[in-house]
Amino acid sequence: MNMAKLSIKGLIESALNLGRTLDSDYAPLQQFFVVMEHCLKHGLKSKKTFLGQNKSFWGPLELVEKLTPEAGEITASVKDLPGLKTPLGRGRAWLRLALMQKKLSDYMKTIINRKDLLSEFYEPNALMMEEEGAVIAGLLVGLNVIDANLCMKGEDLDSQVGVIDFSMYLKDGAHGSKSTEGDGQITAILDQKNYVEELNRHLSASVNNLQAKVDALEKSNTKLTEELAVANNRIITLQEELERVKEEGSYLVESNRKDVEKELEVQIGMKQEMELSMKMLEKDICEKHDALVELRQQLDEMRILNHELSIKSQSSEASGKQKSDIISRLEEKTNQMGHIIKQQCKNCSGVFCENCMANELPLPSSINPEHLCDACYSQLMQQYASSPS
Structure with missing residues (x-):
């Protein structure tokens, strides 16, 4: 210190x-x-x-x-x-x-x-x-x-x-x-003078700073006052706009309420019609469901009948095929017998045999039965026996 x-x-x-x-x-x-x-x-x-x-x-x-x-x-x-x-x-x-x-x-x-x-x-x-x-x-x-x-x-x-x-x-x-006492006094006076001047300079600077702050505050206060006036005017304007908006809002609310009531009535009517349509549709669906069940039953019966007919058809085809085979075998045997008969008829004169085969009965009187072969003779006897005349 x-x-x-x-x-x-x-x-x-x-x-x-x-x-x-x-x-x-x-x-x-x-x-x-x-x-x-x-x-x-x-x-x-x-x-x-x-x-x-x-x-x-x-x-x-x-x-x-x-x-x-x-x-x-x-x-x-x-x-x-x-x-x-x-x-x-x-x-x-x-x-x-x-x-x-x-x-x-x-x-x-x-x-x-x-x-x-x-x-x-x-x-x-x-x-x-x-x-x-x-x-x-x-x-x-x-x-x-x-x-x-x-x-x-x-x-x-x-x-x-x-x-x-x-x-x-x-x-x-x-x-x-x-040093002498006079020099000390002079030095002390100079020191005091310099100190006072410096202190005065500081005070002047402080006063200037304070004055500048006061001026700045006055300007700020003036600006704030102006801004406050503008803000008050703005508040009044906003309040008027708010009242106008409230009135418009009340009118719009009333108008919207009426529109909503009308729309609600329309929606209720449409809902009732829709419920009626739904009931009719449900009834129609039930009827169609019953018809569908009945058709399915008929279809099942037709399938069963078709299956039975198919089985019968297959049986008929098999029986017809068997009969065709039998007929074919009979025709073959008939052809064979006819061939045998023709072979046997060559032993007789042939006149009777041709007439006999043509079913020309009775025999002409010119034909002698003794000249016939055994087969022609046997057939001749059978025809005469079966003939009503």
């Missing part, structure tokens, strides 16, 4: 005496960054990584972007710097950019006021968690009178060793004891 006070006071005094823009090689400025680095590291929680434990104040500084959107420019610039590889280097670059922007005090106050967020990174007894942190943030306001132009492209911020040079402050203390 004391080193921070000495560092900030010494930097302001030396910068005012120098009267020019400070650069990266200015020793008091370098020592100021070293002291701020030690303040930010005090009570910092260790985070275990793959390479071991790591303590970096880059994490708390990244919170500023979430709490103050205008700090996003610094964070983006730090991430875009090509030479930075470690969180420690990014934190050092952030401090330098915030000092050049003359916003370091504002940003520190922002994160110190949010101890609920800082508790994730710091122990309860850390400098940033105690009242001393707010004191340091207040002392940083005086640095806004300093103009710094720092080039970080060629500077190795990752591997710098932050060691506080106490001899610088011891020399300052000895020189201060030898």
Whole structure:
């Protein structure tokens, strides 16, 4: 805490005496960054990584972007710097950019006021968690009178060793004891003047910001009033349309109700007709079913009769075939007998035989029965015996 006070006071005094823009090689400025680095590291929680434990104040500084959107420019610039590889280097670059922007005090106050967020990174007894942190943030306001132009492209911020040079402050203390009382008064007046000017600048900036917010709120209020009036008109219009729609809906409901009643009556009539038609159809189906059953019975009887006729026909064909065979055999036998008779008739004169075969009866008187063969004679006797005359 004391080193921070000495560092900030010494930097302001030396910068005012120098009267020019400070650069990266200015020793008091370098020592100021070293002291701020030690303040930010005090009570910092260790985070275990793959390479071991790591303590970096880059994490708390990244919170500023979430709490103050205008700090996003610094964070983006730090991430875009090509030479930075470690969180420690990014934190050092952030401090330098915030000092050049003359916003370091504002940003520190922002994160110190949010101890609920800082508790994730710091122990309860850390400098940033105690009242001393707010004191340091207040002392940083005086640095806004300093103009710094720092080039970080060629500077190795990752591997710098932050060691506080106490001899610088011891020399300052000895020189201060030898200085005259008048110089001390002048310095005190200048410090007060610069502090008041810086405080006035902050108040003016705050007033401007508040005025801008008031203007924005007035514009927003005017816009909201206009939108409210438009919304009220729209509500009135919608209410009128709603009433009209209700009236139209009532008319349509009544009209639809009548149409539905008529349609219902028609549907009931059609249903009754359909039920009557169904009953007639069922009756017709029953009658046709009975007729079909009767036809099936007749068909079965016809099949049985046809089967019997087929059997009888087959029997008749077999009997006819047997009779044909018998007739054929009889004809064959008759032919054979006729042939035999012809052979036998050759022994007689032949006259009687021809007349006998022609059934020319009685015999002519010129024929002598003794001249006939036995067969002709026997046939002649049979014919005479059977003849009624």
